[in-house]
Amino acid sequence: MGDDGVSWWDWLFGWRARKRIDPPKKELDRRDITVYIDPAVDESLVRSALKLIPGYWKFSVAEWDESQLTSLGGEWAGFLLPTQDNTVVVFDGKSRGVRYAGGTVGKRVGVAVFGRESELIIALRIWHELLHTEKLDADGMMTNRGFRDWLPGEVRAAFEEKARPHDWFWQIGYYTYLTETLVGRRR
Numbered sequence: 227m228g229d230d231g232v233s234w235w236d237w238l239f240g241w242r243a244r245k246r247i248d249p250p251k252k253e254l255d256r257r258d259i260t261v262y263i264d265p266a267v268d269e270s271l272v273r274s275a276l277k278l279i280p281g282y283w284k285f286s287v288a289e290w291d292e293s294q295l296t297s298l299g300g301e302w303a304g305f306l307l308p309t310q311d312n313t314v315v316v317f318d319g320k321s322r323g324v325r326y327a328g329g330t331v332g333k334r335v336g337v338a339v340f341g342r343e344s345e346l347i348i349a350l351r352i353w354h355e356l357l358h359t360e361k362l363d364a365d366g367m368m369t370n371r372g373f374r375d376w377l378p379g380e381v382r383a384a385f386e387e388k389a390r391p392h393d394w395f396w397q398i399g400y401y402t403y404l405t406e407t408l409v410g411r412r413r
Contacts, residue, residue: 259312259356261287262294266318267339271348278349280405283356285314298329305329307336314352327351330358350394353401360408367391367400376403 263272269287276285288294295315298305304322306315311333319327319338328337328351335355339348357364367373368391374382377399389396 256281257283257312257356259283259285259314260308260310261285262290262308262313262315263287264315264317264339265290266321267316271345272316272339275345275348275352278345279353279356280402282405282409302326302329305336305338307331308334310334314355316348316352328355330355333359335359347394350397350401353405354397357401357404357408362404362408364401364404367396370400370403372407373400373403 261272261276263269273287276287279285294309294313295306296309297303298307303324305319305324305326306317306322307329308315313333314335314337316337316339318341320340322338324338326338327340328335330336335352335358337348337351337355343351354364363370368389374385377385381399385396385399
């Protein structure tokens with residue numbers, strides 16, 4: 227949900243979801259997030275992607291500092307994570323040969339970029355992992371009953387017929403639903 231109370235879902239479809247959470251009556255306790263962007267990644271693309279993520283998270287980009295990062299091993303070999311909570315690292319996954327596009331440990335987020343993603347896909351990847359840091363099931367779009375109930379009838383029918391896992395179109399709605407649930411929980 228942006229600062230003006232309009233969600234991506236509202237903006238994209240031009241209607242208000244029924245059962246939507248009213249804008250908060252007081253200032254939200256927003257999350258300050260530090261972001262490290264690998265010099266091998268297009269910084270302007272990542273900065274544009276950060277602007278697409280709801281205003282609950284407030285981003286500040288820090289200078290790349292490998293001492294603030296750790297590289298995982300095993301099946302996650304080469305995957306980077308920050309060493310501090312409330313931090314995101316966006317790195318070149320192709321050059322590091324990583325298998326996964328995103329991961330979270332506690333409140334630390336790593337997001338790999340492979341060179342072909344749009345700002346929307348990068349934003350959704352970061353948003354997805356940030357929802358995990360809030361202990362929300364960002365992977366549950368296909369099975370979340372609350373999300374289905376939140377959708378207006380005609381949209382719910384389209385979702386049930388056409389949605390597929392990892393479908394960016396429906397992820398926008400699902401992540402909006404989770405974020406509105408989060409904001410409602412925190413008031």
